[in-house]
Amino acid sequence: MKRVCIVGCGAIGSLYAAHLARVAEVWAFVRREDHARALNAEGLRVTGKHNFQVSLKATTRPDELPQFDVGIVATKATQVEDCMAMVGSRLERGAIISAQNGLGSEEIIAAHTRGQVIRGTTFMSGTKHGDTHVQYELDTATWIGPFEPRHTPYALVKEAADLINASGLKAEALQDARPAQWSKLIFNASVNGVSALTGLPHSPHFADESQFSDVGHLLHELINEGKRVAAAAGVELQEDPWEMNKIGSMTNHPPSMLYDVRRQLLTEVDFLSGAIAHEAQRLGVPAPLHTALYRLIKGKEASWTFEDENKPVAQQKATGESNT
Amino acid sequence: MKRVCIVGCGAIGSLYAAHLARVAEVWAFVRREDHARALNAEGLRVTGKHNFQVSLKATTRPDELPQFDVGIVATKATQVEDCMAMVGSRLERGAIISAQNGLGSEEIIAAHTRGQVIRGTTFMSGTKHGDTHVQYELDTATWIGPFEPRHTPYALVKEAADLINASGLKAEALQDARPAQWSKLIFNASVNGVSALTGLPHSPHFADESQFSDVGHLLHELINEGKRVAAAAGVELQEDPWEMNKIGSMTNHPPSMLYDVRRQLLTEVDFLSGAIAHEAQRLGVPAPLHTALYRLIKGKEASWTFEDENKPVAQQKATGESNT
Numbered sequence: 001m002k003r004v005c006i007v008g009c010g011a012i013g014s015l016y017a018a019h020l021a022r023v024a025e026v027w028a029f030v031r032r033e034d035h036a037r038a039l040n041a042e043g044l045r046v047t048g049k050h051n052f053q054v055s056l057k058a059t060t061r062p063d064e065l066p067q068f069d070v071g072i073v074a075t076k077a078t079q080v081e082d083c084m085a086m087v088g089s090r091l092e093r094g095a096i097i098s099a100q101n102g103l104g105s106e107e108i109i110a111a112h113t114r115g116q117v118i119r120g121t122t123f124m125s126g127t128k129h130g131d132t133h134v135q136y137e138l139d140t141a142t143w144i145g146p147f148e149p150r151h152t153p154y155a156l157v158k159e160a161a162d163l164i165n166a167s168g169l170k171a172e173a174l175q176d177a178r179p180a181q182w183s184k185l186i187f188n189a190s191v192n193g194v195s196a197l198t199g200l201p202h203s204p205h206f207a208d209e210s211q212f213s214d215v216g217h218l219l220h221e222l223i224n225e226g227k228r229v230a231a232a233a234g235v236e237l238q239e240d241p242w243e244m245n246k247i248g249s250m251t252n253h254p255p256s257m258l259y260d261v262r263r264q265l266l267t268e269v270d271f272l273s274g275a276i277a278h279e280a281q282r283l284g285v286p287a288p289l290h291t292a293l294y295r296l297i298k299g300k301e302a303s304w305t306f307e308d309e310n311k312p313v314a315q316q317k318a319t320g321e322s323n324t
Numbered sequence: 325m326k327r328v329c330i331v332g333c334g335a336i337g338s339l340y341a342a343h344l345a346r347v348a349e350v351w352a353f354v355r356r357e358d359h360a361r362a363l364n365a366e367g368l369r370v371t372g373k374h375n376f377q378v379s380l381k382a383t384t385r386p387d388e389l390p391q392f393d394v395g396i397v398a399t400k401a402t403q404v405e406d407c408m409a410m411v412g413s414r415l416e417r418g419a420i421i422s423a424q425n426g427l428g429s430e431e432i433i434a435a436h437t438r439g440q441v442i443r444g445t446t447f448m449s450g451t452k453h454g455d456t457h458v459q460y461e462l463d464t465a466t467w468i469g470p471f472e473p474r475h476t477p478y479a480l481v482k483e484a485a486d487l488i489n490a491s492g493l494k495a496e497a498l499q500d501a502r503p504a505q506w507s508k509l510i511f512n513a514s515v516n517g518v519s520a521l522t523g524l525p526h527s528p529h530f531a532d533e534s535q536f537s538d539v540g541h542l543l544h545e546l547i548n549e550g551k552r553v554a555a556a557a558g559v560e561l562q563e564d565p566w567e568m569n570k571i572g573s574m575t576n577h578p579p580s581m582l583y584d585v586r587r588q589l590l591t592e593v594d595f596l597s598g599a600i601a602h603e604a605q606r607l608g609v610p611a612p613l614h615t616a617l618y619r620l621i622k623g624k625e626a627s628w629t630f631e632d633e634n635k636p637v638a639q640q641k642a643t644g645e646s647n648t
Contacts, residue, residue: 197521198623205626212605213598215623218616274537281536288612292542296620299522299539302529 001025002163005068005090007083008075009035009058011126012099014134016072018044019167021054027065028058029087036060038131048126048136050168062086070160071096072120073109076256077271080108088112095156097144101256102271103185103279106147116156117147119177121184124169141170143238145177179238186226187241189272190219191248192257193293196267196300201254207246219245222289229276229290232283257297264304269297325349326393326487329414331407333359333382335450336423337398338458342368343491344396345378351389352382353411360384362455372450372459374492386410394484395420396444397433400580401595404432412436419480421468425580426595427509427603430471440480441471443501445508448493465494467562469501503562510550511565513596514543515572516581517617520591520624525578531570543569546613553600553614556607581621588628593621 002024006017009028017028021044030036039058046052059065071091075083077100091113097120098105110117123140144161146152157173164171174180194215195201208216223241230237260267273290280287328348330341341352345368354360363382370376383389395415399407401424415437421444422429434441447464468485470476481497488495498504518539519525532540547565554561584591597614604611 194620194623197620199627200623200630203630205623205630212602213594213619213622215619215626218619218623221612221616270537278536288545289616292545292613292616295537295539295542296518296521298537299518299524299529299542302539303523306524306527306529 002069003027003066004163005029005065005071005087005094007071007073007087008079009039009131010074010076011128011134012122012124013072013074014044014128015046015124015126015136015169016074016099016164017056018046018052018054018134019050019169020072020163021056022052022168023166024070024163026054026056027068028056029062029065029083030058030060033060035131042132045133046136047133049139050136062090065090067092068094070094070163071115072099073097073105074099076100077102077105077268078266080105081112084109084112088115091115095152095160097142097160098147099142100271101184101188101268103181103275104271107149110147110150116152117150118144118152118157118160119147119181120144121177121181123184139170141172143172143174143177143180145174145180178235182226182230182233182235183237183239183241183244185272185275186223186230186237187244187248188255189226189276189290189293190222190241191245192255192267193269193273193290193297194219194222195255196257196261196269197293197296199258201258202248202251204249207249218289222293225287225289226276229280229283229285229287232285233279261297261300266301267297269294269301273297327351327390328487329353329389329392329395329411329418331395331397331411332399332403333363333455334398334400335452335458336446336448337396338368338452339370339448339450339460339493340396340398340423340488341380342370342376342378342458343374343493344487345380346376346492347490348394348487350378350380351392352380353386353389353407354382354384357384359455366456369457370460371457372461373463374460386414389414391416392418394418394487395439396423397421397429398423400424401426401429401592402590404429405436408433408436412439415439419476419484421466421484422471423466424595425508425512425592427505427599428595431473434471434474440476441474442468442476442481442484443471443505444468445501445505447508463494465496467496467498467501467504469498469504472500502559506550506554506557506559507561507563507565507568509596509599510547510554510561511568511572512579513550513600513614513617514546514565515569516579516591517593517597517614517621518543518546519579520581520585520593521617521620523582525582526572526575528573531573542613546617549611549613550600553604553607553609553611556609557603585621585624590625591621593618593625597621 004024036058043055095116097118122142125138127135161171161173208214273293277291326348360382367379419440421442446466449462451459485495485497532538597617601615601618
């Protein structure tokens with residue numbers, strides 16, 4: 001039986017952990033003590049598309065972890081650095097799949113382990129109803145492929161995909177996972193940025209291009225700009241992000257960055273529009289719109305700690321106005 | 325003694341009304357009954373740069389208004405249409421100064437009156453502490469000039485400037501008021517849009533260009549884009565909006581659009597980035613950044629009435645996450 005480490009148990013990590021616990025020895029590495037305690041005591045329950053209950057091991061202490069055959073990093077992109085610094089040494093003899101949004105997590109993972117890094121992009125989704133209960137929603141696949149700079153053998157990628165498929169989730173092994181990753185990157189960067197700045201969830205506005213002022217035009221231009229950067233990077237997209245957006249716009253679901261800004265949590269923008277902006281700069285192609293989104297979100301994050309004279313803490317009293 | 329109508333008594337309108345009441349018969353046209361009652365009963369008090377108390381007439385009923393020699397429209401740009409539809413007929417024999425932010429108010433005023441329209445831009449500022457008390461802060465001038473499409477005689481502009489100067493405020497009559505208006509437009513559109521989207525007031529971030537991700541870069545690019553549109557429109561700027569921004573960034577003052585979005589009030593974006601975007605389209609020059617800002621703010625306004633599944637009305641319960 002293979003030994004698997006799931007790094008981070010949000011909705012996506014919980015789905016991997018629960019399913020893989022049916023076919024492997026699963027350890028969940030989490031950050032909160034009470035999260036680990038609850039998982040060890042109660043196990044993990046899946047509802048929705050699948051319905052079952054499993055037991056697994058969980059810990060917050062890297063020194064308790066054994067060596068693993070497979071790791072799946074399922075934290076937010078912003079937490080990969082901290083987590084891998086703690087668990088990288090336990091994954092040195094295994095294969096480590098990155099399941100983050102956006103671009104750049106594989107490089108961080110690789111810097112912290114001598115293990116075989118696998119580029120991953122997941123299209124499944126779930127809702128976490130508590131530390132020991134996750135609802136399986138979209139049962140779409142996780143696409144995985146070699147991390148090119150490390151020349152990860154394809155046979156290892158195939159083996160990891162087989163394990164995930166055996167667990168009841170869907171995975172596809174690819175010779176090149178970048179076309180899938182970039183499709184989701186461009187879609188994600190565009191809708192997350194616009195959503196976080198406007199406060200709109202995935203909504204019909206995102207595909208509306210009837211008036212000049214409609215935000216659907218901006219989404220379309222952001223996606224086209226992302227496609228041009230992908231082309232400059234030599235990546236042929238697997239799916240058209242505009243088609244993904246048209247489907248998304250019918251869900252009224254708040255994307256993760258909207259969730260983050262509503263709670264004033266650090267966003268993944270460095271790995272989304274920030275990554276597109278940096279890639280564009282590296283490749284010498286323009287990306288003014290993703291660069292603007294990047295800087296606006298960074299400004300928004302800065303606003304949470306900046307105190308101005310009239311910031312409405314409780315109720316605004318004066319009806320101050322300026323002429324700007 | 326000249327008879328003057330001040331349309332709208334926010335901070336700017338109150339400053340005009342109070343000062344002009346010292347040298348003219350002033351009527352304030354306001355929308356709230358209690359506002360008119362308070363002004364009629366208590367008059368208007370000015371503190372700050374100037375200190376005095378005046379009485380004046382105020383009403384919410386257009387049919388109570390006489391004919392005027394001079395009108396100053398001091399509402400928000402978004403309210404000019406409604407107000408002018410009510411009072412336009414009382415200004416037909418006079419000169420009407422537009423004191424709105426941005427571009428486009430003069431055209432709306434002209435559509436509702438046969439009076440002589442004067443293009444105006446004010447750089448003064450104040451804080452309204454209540455319906456009958458305004459604090460005079462920046463004692464900078466109001467720049468006025470002819471509204472070109474109506475060939476307003478310069479002599480009338482000069483006369484209006486003399487009246488404002490006699491009242492104790494500062495005004496300057498110009499042969500062409502567009503260089504002043506566009507300088508403020510470009511500054512205002514850029515800082516208001518970025519402020520409303522990030523939640524940052526005028527702050528040091530707006531002039532910070534040290535890191536790639538700094539929002540100061542975006543402000544600089546928005547201002548440069550605005551300058552290119554002004555040049556295409558044949559307008560030579562009076563002041564450099566980037567220099568205005570560098571000064572503004574030291575004030576930590578929330579600009580009006582941040583004030584509006586914090587209270588979910590309709591913004592002036594149609595007259596700011598929206599006006600630059602439309603002018604750029606008309607002139608056949610690109611303005612991708614102001615167009616993006618325009619669409620983002622329009623999306624933000626739409627979000628206030630759009631109900632998504634997880635909108636935090638009171639407290640969020642589920643810790644739902646999606647993979648986008």
